[in-house]
Amino acid sequence: MVLKYKFNLKDITLEDFKVYFLALFKSILPKKKIKNLSDLEAFIQKKSAWVSQVTLYNYLKTRMGTKYVLHFDNEELLSSINKAKWNIYSVALQDLTFFSFSYLNVFFNYEDIIKSKDIFQSILEREKQNGMPEEVLNSAKNSFDERFKKIDWKKHYNNLPFNDSALALYKWAPIADELKTLDRKIVLNSMILKWDNIKEEFTKLIRI
Numbered sequence: 001m002v003l004k005y006k007f008n009l010k011d012i013t014l015e016d017f018k019v020y021f022l023a024l025f026k027s028i029l030p031k032k033k034i035k036n037l038s039d040l041e042a043f044i045q046k047k048s049a050w051v052s053q054v055t056l057y058n059y060l061k062t063r064m065g066t067k068y069v070l071h072f073d074n075e076e077l078l079s080s081i082n083k084a085k086w087n088i089y090s091v092a093l094q095d096l097t098f099f100s101f102s103y104l105n106v107f108f109n110y111e112d113i114i115k116s117k118d119i120f121q122s123i124l125e126r127e128k129q130n131g132m133p134e135e136v137l138n139s140a141k142n143s144f145d146e147r148f149k150k151i152d153w154k155k156h157y158n159n160l161p162f163n164d165s166a167l168a169l170y171k172w173a174p175i176a177d178e179l180k181t182l183d184r185k186i187v188l189n190s191m192i193l194k195w196d197n198i199k200e201e202f203t204k205l206i207r208i
Contacts, residue, residue, distance in 0.1 A: 080174035102157035
Protein backbone atom coordinates (compact mmCIF):
# COMPACT_ATOMS: atom_id res chain seq x y z
CA MET A 1 0.00 0.00 0.00
CA VAL A 2 1.46 3.35 -1.02
CA LEU A 3 -0.75 5.54 1.13
CA LYS A 4 0.12 6.71 4.63
CA TYR A 5 -2.70 6.78 7.21
CA LYS A 6 -2.46 8.76 10.42
CA PHE A 7 -5.74 10.55 11.21
CA ASN A 8 -8.96 9.71 13.03
CA LEU A 9 -11.77 11.81 11.47
CA LYS A 10 -14.45 9.72 9.76
CA ASP A 11 -16.73 12.11 7.92
CA ILE A 12 -15.57 11.83 4.31
CA THR A 13 -17.70 9.56 2.12
CA LEU A 14 -18.17 8.47 -1.44
CA GLU A 15 -20.33 11.58 -1.77
CA ASP A 16 -17.18 13.73 -1.60
CA PHE A 17 -15.89 12.05 -4.72
CA LYS A 18 -19.22 12.62 -6.44
CA VAL A 19 -18.84 16.31 -5.60
CA TYR A 20 -15.37 16.15 -7.09
CA PHE A 21 -16.62 14.82 -10.41
CA LEU A 22 -19.48 17.33 -10.40
CA ALA A 23 -16.91 20.09 -9.89
CA LEU A 24 -15.03 18.92 -12.95
CA PHE A 25 -18.25 19.14 -14.98
CA LYS A 26 -19.17 22.57 -13.63
CA SER A 27 -15.78 23.94 -14.58
CA ILE A 28 -16.84 24.00 -18.25
CA LEU A 29 -20.11 25.88 -17.65
CA PRO A 30 -20.54 29.63 -18.33
CA LYS A 31 -19.13 31.81 -15.54
CA LYS A 32 -20.89 34.54 -13.55
CA LYS A 33 -19.39 38.03 -13.57
CA ILE A 34 -17.97 39.34 -10.29
CA LYS A 35 -19.78 42.63 -9.73
CA ASN A 36 -19.59 43.12 -5.97
CA LEU A 37 -18.03 41.74 -2.79
CA SER A 38 -20.75 39.14 -2.41
CA ASP A 39 -19.93 37.77 -5.85
CA LEU A 40 -16.24 37.88 -4.97
CA GLU A 41 -16.83 35.89 -1.78
CA ALA A 42 -18.74 33.24 -3.71
CA PHE A 43 -15.97 33.08 -6.31
CA ILE A 44 -13.25 32.67 -3.66
CA GLN A 45 -15.15 29.93 -1.86
CA LYS A 46 -16.10 27.92 -4.94
CA LYS A 47 -12.77 28.15 -6.73
CA SER A 48 -10.72 27.38 -3.62
CA ALA A 49 -12.84 24.30 -2.99
CA TRP A 50 -12.54 23.26 -6.63
CA VAL A 51 -8.76 23.59 -6.79
CA SER A 52 -8.30 21.82 -3.45
CA GLN A 53 -10.49 18.85 -4.28
CA VAL A 54 -9.41 18.38 -7.87
CA THR A 55 -5.68 18.49 -7.14
CA LEU A 56 -5.92 16.26 -4.06
CA TYR A 57 -8.19 13.64 -5.61
CA ASN A 58 -6.28 13.61 -8.89
CA TYR A 59 -3.05 12.99 -7.00
CA LEU A 60 -4.61 10.19 -4.95
CA LYS A 61 -6.19 8.64 -8.04
CA THR A 62 -2.84 8.70 -9.83
CA ARG A 63 -1.06 7.00 -6.95
CA MET A 64 -3.82 4.44 -6.31
CA GLY A 65 -4.24 3.49 -9.93
CA THR A 66 -7.35 2.20 -11.65
CA LYS A 67 -8.68 0.44 -8.53
CA TYR A 68 -8.86 3.57 -6.40
CA VAL A 69 -12.64 3.20 -5.91
CA LEU A 70 -12.00 -0.02 -3.98
CA HIS A 71 -10.33 2.03 -1.25
CA PHE A 72 -13.58 3.85 -0.36
CA ASP A 73 -14.33 1.24 2.31
CA ASN A 74 -11.09 1.95 4.15
CA GLU A 75 -12.13 4.24 7.00
CA GLU A 76 -8.57 5.07 7.99
CA LEU A 77 -7.77 6.23 4.46
CA LEU A 78 -10.98 8.26 4.20
CA SER A 79 -10.18 9.91 7.52
CA SER A 80 -6.76 10.89 6.19
CA ILE A 81 -8.25 12.30 3.01
CA ASN A 82 -10.79 14.29 5.00
CA LYS A 83 -8.08 15.82 7.17
CA ALA A 84 -6.02 16.67 4.10
CA LYS A 85 -9.03 18.12 2.30
CA TRP A 86 -9.83 20.65 5.02
CA ASN A 87 -6.23 21.71 5.60
CA ILE A 88 -5.46 22.25 1.92
CA TYR A 89 -8.73 24.09 1.40
CA SER A 90 -8.11 26.43 4.34
CA VAL A 91 -4.82 27.56 2.79
CA ALA A 92 -6.32 27.79 -0.70
CA LEU A 93 -8.95 30.18 0.68
CA GLN A 94 -6.21 32.40 2.07
CA ASP A 95 -4.25 32.37 -1.18
CA LEU A 96 -7.17 33.30 -3.40
CA THR A 97 -8.40 35.96 -0.99
CA PHE A 98 -5.00 37.64 -0.83
CA PHE A 99 -4.50 37.38 -4.59
CA SER A 100 -7.92 38.87 -5.32
CA PHE A 101 -7.51 41.89 -3.07
CA SER A 102 -3.95 42.53 -4.21
CA TYR A 103 -5.16 42.47 -7.82
CA LEU A 104 -8.04 44.81 -6.99
CA ASN A 105 -5.71 47.17 -5.18
CA VAL A 106 -3.32 47.42 -8.12
CA PHE A 107 -5.67 47.43 -11.11
CA PHE A 108 -8.85 48.90 -9.62
CA ASN A 109 -7.34 51.17 -6.98
CA TYR A 110 -9.37 49.32 -4.34
CA GLU A 111 -8.20 50.46 -0.90
CA ASP A 112 -10.65 48.79 1.49
CA ILE A 113 -8.31 45.85 2.03
CA ILE A 114 -9.80 45.05 5.43
CA LYS A 115 -12.78 43.59 3.55
CA SER A 116 -10.54 40.61 2.77
CA LYS A 117 -10.74 39.65 6.45
CA ASP A 118 -14.52 39.97 6.44
CA ILE A 119 -14.83 37.69 3.42
CA PHE A 120 -12.42 35.12 4.82
CA GLN A 121 -14.17 35.04 8.20
CA SER A 122 -17.57 34.76 6.54
CA ILE A 123 -16.46 31.74 4.49
CA LEU A 124 -14.95 30.05 7.53
CA GLU A 125 -18.17 30.50 9.51
CA ARG A 126 -20.12 28.72 6.78
CA GLU A 127 -17.53 25.98 6.52
CA LYS A 128 -17.71 25.46 10.27
CA GLN A 129 -21.33 24.51 9.76
CA ASN A 130 -20.23 22.19 6.96
CA GLY A 131 -17.88 20.29 9.24
CA MET A 132 -14.53 22.09 9.09
CA PRO A 133 -12.67 20.82 12.18
CA GLU A 134 -12.15 23.38 14.95
CA GLU A 135 -8.38 22.98 14.92
CA VAL A 136 -8.22 23.63 11.18
CA LEU A 137 -10.50 26.65 11.51
CA ASN A 138 -8.42 28.19 14.31
CA SER A 139 -5.17 27.52 12.48
CA ALA A 140 -6.57 29.14 9.34
CA LYS A 141 -7.60 32.27 11.26
CA ASN A 142 -4.18 32.62 12.87
CA SER A 143 -2.36 32.00 9.61
CA PHE A 144 -4.52 34.54 7.77
CA ASP A 145 -3.83 37.22 10.38
CA GLU A 146 -0.08 36.63 10.28
CA ARG A 147 0.06 36.71 6.50
CA PHE A 148 -2.17 39.78 6.35
CA LYS A 149 0.38 41.77 8.40
CA LYS A 150 3.22 40.97 6.01
CA ILE A 151 1.63 41.32 2.59
CA ASP A 152 2.77 43.97 0.14
CA TRP A 153 -0.56 44.49 -1.62
CA LYS A 154 1.08 46.22 -4.59
CA LYS A 155 3.23 43.19 -5.38
CA HIS A 156 1.55 40.13 -3.91
CA TYR A 157 -0.70 39.27 -6.88
CA ASN A 158 2.40 38.74 -9.02
CA ASN A 159 4.74 37.23 -6.41
CA LEU A 160 3.98 33.51 -6.13
CA PRO A 161 0.53 34.18 -4.59
CA PHE A 162 -0.47 30.49 -4.60
CA ASN A 163 2.73 28.96 -3.34
CA ASP A 164 1.37 28.27 0.14
CA SER A 165 -1.57 26.16 -1.03
CA ALA A 166 0.67 24.21 -3.41
CA LEU A 167 2.95 23.41 -0.47
CA ALA A 168 -0.11 22.50 1.61
CA LEU A 169 -1.12 19.94 -1.01
CA TYR A 170 2.35 18.44 -0.86
CA LYS A 171 2.37 18.43 2.95
CA TRP A 172 -1.10 17.05 3.66
CA ALA A 173 -1.70 14.54 0.86
CA PRO A 174 -1.77 11.15 2.65
CA ILE A 175 0.95 9.59 0.53
CA ALA A 176 4.03 7.82 1.90
CA ASP A 177 6.90 10.28 2.34
CA GLU A 178 9.30 8.39 0.10
CA LEU A 179 6.81 8.59 -2.76
CA LYS A 180 5.88 12.21 -2.12
CA THR A 181 9.54 13.18 -2.36
CA LEU A 182 9.65 11.74 -5.86
CA ASP A 183 6.41 13.53 -6.77
CA ARG A 184 7.23 16.95 -5.31
CA LYS A 185 7.73 18.92 -8.52
CA ILE A 186 4.73 17.32 -10.23
CA VAL A 187 2.47 17.86 -7.21
CA LEU A 188 3.40 21.53 -6.82
CA ASN A 189 3.08 22.21 -10.54
CA SER A 190 -0.30 20.51 -10.72
CA MET A 191 -1.80 22.99 -8.27
CA ILE A 192 -0.01 26.03 -9.71
CA LEU A 193 -1.38 25.19 -13.17
CA LYS A 194 -4.92 24.96 -11.76
CA TRP A 195 -4.46 28.33 -10.09
CA ASP A 196 -3.20 29.84 -13.35
CA ASN A 197 -6.57 28.98 -14.87
CA ILE A 198 -8.39 30.56 -11.92
CA LYS A 199 -6.28 33.71 -12.19
CA GLU A 200 -7.13 34.05 -15.86
CA GLU A 201 -10.80 33.48 -15.13
CA PHE A 202 -10.75 36.07 -12.34
CA THR A 203 -9.28 38.78 -14.54
CA LYS A 204 -12.03 38.21 -17.09
CA LEU A 205 -14.89 38.16 -14.60
CA ILE A 206 -13.98 40.96 -12.21
CA ARG A 207 -16.18 44.06 -12.52
CA ILE A 208 -15.98 45.64 -9.05
